[in-house]
Amino acid sequence: xxxxxxxxxxxxLMILILVTMLVFLLVRLxxxxxxxxxxxxxxxxxxxxxMSPEQHxxxxxxxxxxxxxxxxxxxxxxxxxxxxLGQSIGVGQPISxxxxxxxxRTAYIGFLMFIVGTFGGILVGIYCALRRGTWMDNTLTTIAxxxxxxxxxxxxxxxxxxxxxxxxxxxxxxxxxxxxDFWKSCTYVVLPISAVALGGxxxxxxxxxxxxxxxxxxxxxxxAWAKGLRERVIVIRHQLKxxxxxxxxxxxxxxxxxxxxxxxxxxxFSIPGMGRLMVNAIFEYDYQVVQASALIFGGIIIFSNLxxxxxxxxxxxxxxxx
Amino acid sequence: MALLDVQDLQTYFHxxxxxxxxxxxxxxxxxxxxxxxxxxxxxxxKSVSILSIMRLIPSPPGETVGGKVIFEGKDLLxxxxxxxxxxxxxxxxxxxxxxxxxxxxxxxxxxxxQLTETLELHLDMDKHSARERAIxxxxxxxxxxxxxxxDDYPHxxxxxxxxxxxIAIALSCNPTIIFADEPTTAVDxxxxxxxxxxxxxxxxxxxxxLVIVTHNLGVVARYAQRIYVMYAGRIIESGLSExxxxxxxxxxxxGLLNSVPKLGERHGTRKLIPxxxxxxxxxxxxxxxxxxxxxxxxxxxxxxxxxxxxRAVDKDHYISCYVDIKGK
Numbered sequence: 001x002x003x004x005x006x007x008x009x010x011x012x013l014m015i016l017i018l019v020t021m022l023v024f025l026l027v028r029l030x031x032x033x034x035x036x037x038x039x040x041x042x043x044x045x046x047x048x049x050x051m052s053p054e055q056h057x058x059x060x061x062x063x064x065x066x067x068x069x070x071x072x073x074x075x076x077x078x079x080x081x082x083x084x085l086g087q088s089i090g091v092g093q094p095i096s097x098x099x100x101x102x103x104x105r106t107a108y109i110g111f112l113m114f115i116v117g118t119f120g121g122i123l124v125g126i127y128c129a130l131r132r133g134t135w136m137d138n139t140l141t142t143i144a145x146x147x148x149x150x151x152x153x154x155x156x157x158x159x160x161x162x163x164x165x166x167x168x169x170x171x172x173x174x175x176x177x178x179x180x181d182f183w184k185s186c187t188y189v190v191l192p193i194s195a196v197a198l199g200g201x202x203x204x205x206x207x208x209x210x211x212x213x214x215x216x217x218x219x220x221x222x223x224a225w226a227k228g229l230r231e232r233v234i235v236i237r238h239q240l241k242x243x244x245x246x247x248x249x250x251x252x253x254x255x256x257x258x259x260x261x262x263x264x265x266x267x268x269f270s271i272p273g274m275g276r277l278m279v280n281a282i283f284e285y286d287y288q289v290v291q292a293s294a295l296i297f298g299g300i301i302i303f304s305n306l307x308x309x310x311x312x313x314x315x316x317x318x319x320x321x322x
Numbered sequence: 323m324a325l326l327d328v329q330d331l332q333t334y335f336h337x338x339x340x341x342x343x344x345x346x347x348x349x350x351x352x353x354x355x356x357x358x359x360x361x362x363x364x365x366x367x368k369s370v371s372i373l374s375i376m377r378l379i380p381s382p383p384g385e386t387v388g389g390k391v392i393f394e395g396k397d398l399l400x401x402x403x404x405x406x407x408x409x410x411x412x413x414x415x416x417x418x419x420x421x422x423x424x425x426x427x428x429x430x431x432x433x434x435x436q437l438t439e440t441l442e443l444h445l446d447m448d449k450h451s452a453r454e455r456a457i458x459x460x461x462x463x464x465x466x467x468x469x470x471x472x473d474d475y476p477h478x479x480x481x482x483x484x485x486x487x488x489i490a491i492a493l494s495c496n497p498t499i500i501f502a503d504e505p506t507t508a509v510d511x512x513x514x515x516x517x518x519x520x521x522x523x524x525x526x527x528x529x530x531x532l533v534i535v536t537h538n539l540g541v542v543a544r545y546a547q548r549i550y551v552m553y554a555g556r557i558i559e560s561g562l563s564e565x566x567x568x569x570x571x572x573x574x575x576x577g578l579l580n581s582v583p584k585l586g587e588r589h590g591t592r593k594l595i596p597x598x599x600x601x602x603x604x605x606x607x608x609x610x611x612x613x614x615x616x617x618x619x620x621x622x623x624x625x626x627x628x629x630x631x632x633r634a635v636d637k638d639h640y641i642s643c644y645v646d647i648k649g650k
Contacts, residue, residue: 219425225378226420227440227491228413231404237439241430316430317475 001313001320008309012302016295023294024073027287034089034285035059063089065287076291090286098277099292105175106262106273112193113258117200118251122244124201125208130235132213140205147202152261156195156268163191173270192269196261200254207250211243218242245315252305259297324351325531326375326416326499331389333367333374336382340605344370346555347389349632352499352531357522359542359563360535361578362552363601368535371552372501376412377403393498414444417492421504423484427476433460433487434472437494444495459490464520482513489521499531506541518545539582543567548638551575554602554612557632561639572641573619611643619645 035056060066064075079086085095124144128137164172170187178185215221216239224238263275270276274293281289313320333345345367352358360368373379374386377398391398393411401408420426427436437456441447447455453472460468463486476484485505492500502521506514522545525532536542542549542563549566551559551574559572570576577597599616609628614620623644632640 219420219422220428222378223418223420223426223488223491224428225404226376226412226418228409228411228443229439230409233439237431238428242428245430317432318429318477 004313004319005306005310008306012306016298016302019298020077020291020295021073023291024076025069027282027285027290028069030285032285033065034287035063035065076288080295085292086288088281088286088289090281090284090289095289095292098289099274099296102273102277103296105177105271106266106275108178109189109193109271109273110258110262112189113196113200113262114255116193116197117258118204118254120197121201121204122208122247124205125247126212126235126240128205128209129212129216132209141209144202144205147198148206150199152195152199153264153268155198156192156265159191159195160268173268175269175271175273188269192265192271195268196258196265199261200258203254203257204247204250208243208247211246212239215239215243241315245312248308248311248315251311252301252308255304256301259301324353325393326352327390327392328371328375329390329392331371331374331386331391333370333379333384333386335384337605342604343555343607344384344604345374348552348555348557349389350550350557350560352533355526355529355531356548357525357532357534357546359546359549360533360552361537361539361542361549363537365601365604366552367555368537368552369503370555372418372503372533372535376416376418376501377401377408378412378418379403410444413440414495415498417495417497417500419485419488419492419500419502419505422508423481423488424508426488427484429476432473432475433479436476436487437472437491440491440494455494456490459494460487462493462524463487463490464516465490481509482517485509485513485517486520489517489524493524493528493530496528497530499533500525501533501535503535504537505534507536507538514541521545539578551578554607555604556612556629556642558613558643559639559641560632561636565636565639569636569639571635571639571647572643573617573645573647574613575641576647577616577618619647621645 057066064072067075076086085099087093088095088098091098124140128140131137160172164170170191174188176185176188178189221234221238224234229237259275262273263279265271266273266275267279274296278290278293278297280286281293328351329349331345331348332343335342335344348367348371350358350360360371362368370379370384375391375398377386379386381403386399389399393416396407398408398411427433434453434456437459438447438449438452441452441455442449445452457468457472460472465471465483465486471479476487479487488505492502500521505521506517509517518541521532521534524530534541534546546563549559549561549563550557551566551572553574559566559570559575566575567579570579574597577595580595581597583594597616602612602615610626611617611624611629614624617624621644627644630642630644632642634640635646
């Protein structure tokens with residue numbers, strides 16, 4: 001098991017390095033450069049073309065953007081290894097501070113989306129599998145099929161229209177931190193969480209249902225019935241753990257989907273989180289912020305996939321011992 | 323008085339193509355300490371009969387529609403399939419060994435857990451004594467180094483060893499009758515012999531009855547005291563093992579025995595004759611004898627009259643046929 005985890009960690013780190021390289025290159029392939037925006041912000045005029053070529057050259061040198069890309073990459077990586085995420089060119093602040101401000105918000109709603117999406121989906125899936133063929137099962141399965149195909153931003157807008165604009169149950173958009181005012185914060189996060197979690201619930205429910213049905217037909221479940229165990233014990237002890245193996249595998253993907261969805265949903269609901277930070281940075285050619293956000297998003301996804309792999313080994317002894 | 327008395331058991335399957343009478347008026351009984359063989363080709367209703375007794379027929383599509391299964395003075399068919407009375411009997415007094423040792427054990431639970439759960443459930447043992455008993459059971463079925471291997475998972479066991487574990491599970495609560503559904507079909511020949519010897523030894527020692535379901539005549543010839551031969555959902559011949567093997571009376575049994583070599587028979591002294599044709603499709607069967615199309619002994623009456631009930635042709639020897647080969 002230890003060798004297995006170490007192998008997974010090494011693979012994860014290699015993927016993370018590849019992600020940073022890719023993002024580093026991609027932002028530099030975009031037309032335009034971060035200095036335009038920098039000048040516009042600091043000249044106070046709002047105009048972008050007020051630099052002379054000499055000034056431009058000098059600024060490029062100042063930010064190290066005149067060096068060859070591999071050298072720039074090396075500089076960046078060695079800084080990161082020393083714990084320095086660099087400076088935002090556009091905003092002129094340390095990136096670690098920018099991220100420290102927004103990351104807790106995304107982590108908070110992302111965590112809630114993940115919990116609601118996975119546990120909700122697994123419970124619905126188990127329920128449908130145990131009551132297969134009933135009208136409840138059919139209804140829930142149909143809703144799940146629809147839920148999987150609805151785009152997050154569209155659902156977000158519809159939810160705003162119905163529950164915030166028409167019914168007025170929730171605020172239309174914005175953010176209140178739960179550590180400032182918990183109950184008020186809840187009213188703000190209900191709609192964005194619902195918009196993203198529905199897709200997660202739908203996917204998880206479908207997967208769980210089909211895995212449960214598959215496991216129900218296995219020989220070892222028949223053995224369990226032949227032992228005289230009651231249904232509850234058979235479901236919990238014999239079916240769930242087996243059925244959860246593919247479901248847990250899908251959790252890594254679900255988390256990626258939720259982080260991707262949060263980029264949309266933070267924009268739709270004007271939540272100042274990681275997603276918005278990254279989207280704005282892309283619009284402003286703020287290379288350093290884009291790179292840092294990609295590093296963090298990538299790190300989160302790779303780390304959670306690592307957890308999934310470990311959970312997998314815990315669930316399935318055949319993996320643990322190989 | 324028989325331990326288990328199955329009378330006119332009828333289990334039907336409702337399929338999209340029509341009604342399948344998988345077990346049609348199956349009657350047999352099991353006495354204390356007896357080894358019974360239930361023989362027939364694939365799909366003849368052997369397993370369905372056993373699963374019906376255990377109330378393990380998946381419903382839908384299956385349904386036990388008639389008959390009685392008298393065990394300890396009570397009709398098991400009157401109980402709710404997964405109700406408390408049936409659950410109390412299943413796994414303790416009536417136990418099963420399945421055909422596929424590779425898939426019949428839960429891959430994510432330790433051998434220990436799979437053995438102790440019946441002990442805890444039926445014998446009310448605490449965790450510690452259940453574990454001790456599990457190790458003892460593994461030793462009994464010949465698993466080497468049982469104290470260590472009890473914590474292994476099924477994938478660390480070979481097929482033969484897994485079937486030993488299944489036997490241990492079946493024996494764990496001192497059952498009255500063990501039903502072994504093709505217990506050795508999926509393992510190699512040497513392992514087959516070991517497992518059968520083991521089962522025979524254990525049931526003899528513990529005075530437990532054993533019902534072996536198989537299509538292997540060699541298995542029943544060696545181990546069973548009484549035999550029931552099934553064809554197309556019905557029992558067509560029954561009797562003492564030596565009578566059936568030495569003096570078969572039903573054309574199907576005769577055909578079966580002609581198609582397999584006998585132990586000790588010299589090569590080339592006898593031609594093996596297959597039974598021509600295929601077993602019938604069980605959907606919408608005619609009322610006449612199901613073996614009729616393949617039968618070499620048929621008489622005019624067979625074509626007109628319905629499939630006959632079992633009749634005695636000798637002491638404890640029954641056939642369901644208008645023709646009696648020996649009496650011919």
